[in-house]
Amino acid sequence: MIKLFKKIIKKILQIKSPDNFHSNENISNLVGKKIVQNIKINKTITEFNDNKFIFVLQPTLSYSGPQTDIDKKIFEGSKYYKKINMHEEFNKYYNCVKKSLNNTDNFNQDNFLDLSNIFINKHEQFFIDSVHVGDKGQKEIAEEIGKKIISIENKETVI
Numbered sequence: 001m002i003k004l005f006k007k008i009i010k011k012i013l014q015i016k017s018p019d020n021f022h023s024n025e026n027i028s029n030l031v032g033k034k035i036v037q038n039i040k041i042n043k044t045i046t047e048f049n050d051n052k053f054i055f056v057l058q059p060t061l062s063y064s065g066p067q068t069d070i071d072k073k074i075f076e077g078s079k080y081y082k083k084i085n086m087h088e089e090f091n092k093y094y095n096c097v098k099k100s101l102n103n104t105d106n107f108n109q110d111n112f113l114d115l116s117n118i119f120i121n122k123h124e125q126f127f128i129d130s131v132h133v134g135d136k137g138q139k140e141i142a143e144e145i146g147k148k149i150i151s152i153e154n155k156e157t158v159i
Helices: 002-013 027-048 069-077 086-102 135-158
Strands: 055-057 112-114
Touching: 027 055, 027 086, 055 086, 086 112, 112 135
Parallel strands: 055 112
Antiparallel strands: none
16 A cells, blocks of 8 residues: 555656746746646546546636626626736636646546536526536536546447
8 A cells, every 4th residue: 555655646746846836927827837737636646546537627707708697797796806807817827727738748638628618609597606507507517528428438448
């Protein structure tokens, strides 16, 4: 058991950490890098234990933008916090995560599912606040995750 633990720790330590968190770099990019680092750690541990890893980037009102009148009210009500444009900062961090995962050798179509734009151009009420979806949104997300799992399982059956 100790050998196994040491092996996992060694692999995790190989994952590059973001540079000094207190640098002059935009905080959104630093948060994005830290999130990506955590995703890679989770992927490493999951695969080390012979399990499949799929990271799902969830939709948010900040990233996809308001589609309904209620969305617009939620969006405007959650736009600023202590004079910081939260939607702008959130979009920077999401873009950093998406770019990093799309440009990483370890992530491909089988283990990264980007649902950040799933509700764009759908004029139904999916969000209950700027980051959480209601029943209708959960159903659509679950259907997409199910399709992804079936797609991966079908590929493995063919091999």
